[in-house]
Amino acid sequence: MDKDKNVIIKAYKFVISYEIMYLSTSILGGIITGARPFVTIYYSRKIINSLILGNERELVLKFVLLTIGLNLVLSILKSILDNRNDFYKDKLYRKLEMAKNQKIIDLDYEFIEKEDTQNTVQNIKMLEQNGNHSFRSLMNATYEFTQGLIIIILSILLSKGVFMAEASIAGISGRTINIIFMLFLIIINTISFIALARSNTKLSEYVVGYSNDAFRLYAAYEFLSVDYKSGKDIRVYGKKLPQKHNKEMSKGLSEMYKVVGKIFGIGYAIPSLISNITIGAIYLYVGWKAIIGAITIGEIVQYTAAIAVLFEGVNHIITAISSTVANKVYFNELFGFLELDGGKYMGSIPMEKRLDNKYGIEFKNVSFKYPGTENYVLKNINLKLNIGERLAIVGMNGSGKTTFIKLLIRLYDPTEGQILLNGIDIKNYDYDEYLRIFSVVFQDFKLFSFGLGQNVGATVEYDRDRVLRCLNEVGFDKRIDTLEKGLDTSLYRDFDGNGVEISGGEAQKIAMARAIYKDRPFIILDEPTAALDPISEFEIYTKFDEIVGDKTAIYISHRLSSCRFCDDI
Numbered sequence: 001m002d003k004d005k006n007v008i009i010k011a012y013k014f015v016i017s018y019e020i021m022y023l024s025t026s027i028l029g030g031i032i033t034g035a036r037p038f039v040t041i042y043y044s045r046k047i048i049n050s051l052i053l054g055n056e057r058e059l060v061l062k063f064v065l066l067t068i069g070l071n072l073v074l075s076i077l078k079s080i081l082d083n084r085n086d087f088y089k090d091k092l093y094r095k096l097e098m099a100k101n102q103k104i105i106d107l108d109y110e111f112i113e114k115e116d117t118q119n120t121v122q123n124i125k126m127l128e129q130n131g132n133h134s135f136r137s138l139m140n141a142t143y144e145f146t147q148g149l150i151i152i153i154l155s156i157l158l159s160k161g162v163f164m165a166e167a168s169i170a171g172i173s174g175r176t177i178n179i180i181f182m183l184f185l186i187i188i189n190t191i192s193f194i195a196l197a198r199s200n201t202k203l204s205e206y207v208v209g210y211s212n213d214a215f216r217l218y219a220a221y222e223f224l225s226v227d228y229k230s231g232k233d234i235r236v237y238g239k240k241l242p243q244k245h246n247k248e249m250s251k252g253l254s255e256m257y258k259v260v261g262k263i264f265g266i267g268y269a270i271p272s273l274i275s276n277i278t279i280g281a282i283y284l285y286v287g288w289k290a291i292i293g294a295i296t297i298g299e300i301v302q303y304t305a306a307i308a309v310l311f312e313g314v315n316h317i318i319t320a321i322s323s324t325v326a327n328k329v330y331f332n333e334l335f336g337f338l339e340l341d342g343g344k345y346m347g348s349i350p351m352e353k354r355l356d357n358k359y360g361i362e363f364k365n366v367s368f369k370y371p372g373t374e375n376y377v378l379k380n381i382n383l384k385l386n387i388g389e390r391l392a393i394v395g396m397n398g399s400g401k402t403t404f405i406k407l408l409i410r411l412y413d414p415t416e417g418q419i420l421l422n423g424i425d426i427k428n429y430d431y432d433e434y435l436r437i438f439s440v441v442f443q444d445f446k447l448f449s450f451g452l453g454q455n456v457g458a459t460v461e462y463d464r465d466r467v468l469r470c471l472n473e474v475g476f477d478k479r480i481d482t483l484e485k486g487l488d489t490s491l492y493r494d495f496d497g498n499g500v501e502i503s504g505g506e507a508q509k510i511a512m513a514r515a516i517y518k519d520r521p522f523i524i525l526d527e528p529t530a531a532l533d534p535i536s537e538f539e540i541y542t543k544f545d546e547i548v549g550d551k552t553a554i555y556i557s558h559r560l561s562s563c564r565f566c567d568d569i
Helices: 002-053 057-106 109-113 115-130 135-164 174-226 228-237 240-291 297-338 401-408 431-435 452-457 464-473 504-518 534-542 544-548
Strands: 361-368 378-385 390-394 416-421 438-441 522-526 552-557
Touching: 002 057, 002 135, 002 297, 057 115, 057 135, 057 297, 109 115, 115 297, 135 297, 174 240, 174 297, 240 297, 361 401, 378 401, 390 401, 401 522, 401 552, 438 504, 452 464, 452 504, 464 504, 504 522
Parallel strands: 390 552, 438 522, 522 552
Antiparallel strands: 361 378, 361 416
């Protein structure tokens, strides 16, 4: 229970830290919404009693105008607050998305590949889409709780007269009857709260349990269907496979929503029934006191409305608390993810800044198996990377070539053995500084749907002349001459309708230009010519010695013929 309380407190602290105005507008909105009905309730009694007593028309008109005017003012304020609340909600969610994205960027690579991490991210996404679990739901609950609290306070103030009016029956004192009546309402509304809280919690747990299967499939299919780059394969190889998965997914989702509907139905049927019983009991209670003459006609209207609204306020608080209790499932997932410890020792020794690029790397009895697996991908690797040499690592697909690079740049740490840089274990170097000595083109490299120059420079502001020089060195100069906007041309059309589609070979050249632009002591190319035609491959290889200069270059390949120019294979 303490953990549940702490996670809700943590959620409120998050809102206060990131967008306190979202909380403020939610509370103020609840206060105004809670107060609005009482303007009409209060002045209705005055209007009715004035008419019965034959008061002057001016007094009655005054009460009518006050009722209309105050309701209008509160309505305008409510509209303004709702508008601002939506604005601050959007601001909070943008900041939340940035926090989640930053966490993914900051996490060790091995955590990103873990199924547990992927499931957690998917759970968070699905709970947010469910609508009952999120910061929006928490602020709605805050709004409802505030509204309910204001309603209860004002209802008690306006209805206390009915409980003070003396009325006994069958020898039972009025005070005893009042106590019995209040206990009855408290008990049945407690039942309502328990039913609603259990329903919301059960729903949360069900959604989390189901999302790993159905929703991950849904997310994958959703991406596949809107990614225009998949369109060619879908049309060439047929639509039956994605259509079959779509049908299975739809069936799974349909089953899920049936269960959700059943949980909702049972969970909300009891509170709805109790609400009707509560209203009926209030009318009987007030009506009985009116019949025996304990209260006036105007008071009948005020007390009946006030008590009815009182338990409407109780229902708001019950709903708010039960929603908040259920929301703990979401916040446990979210904060569990945001507070994940990367786990890797980041090192503290600063990298030596060497103008001569004399960095020597040695693998000493290095073995590695991926976390959670038993089979070694690499076993007892002993290897020295001599300064300024061209090293080729050749092997069949799946032989561990890319894993070797992941270890070299510390995406993973060896299971056994050491990797040394100038005689020091690379784990001891400051991690970010260590990464800065490498330029890498991965086999599954990614280009972004931004400008060509930004892709090469890997930054918003870049040296245009240097980018052009790097593109020329990899043979992209003829292509860039055909681009109307030159380096400002957007790649792909995800964000820019005038973006250009590039071939696989062109993308490979841009990625290689990015590695050259970075200008690091080590250049690593994982299958550098996989998407290039033979002529382009020859052009790049014949002048790559000149491009690399005195840097150490490592080539990953499955073709010996591509690595003839290397010093060691």
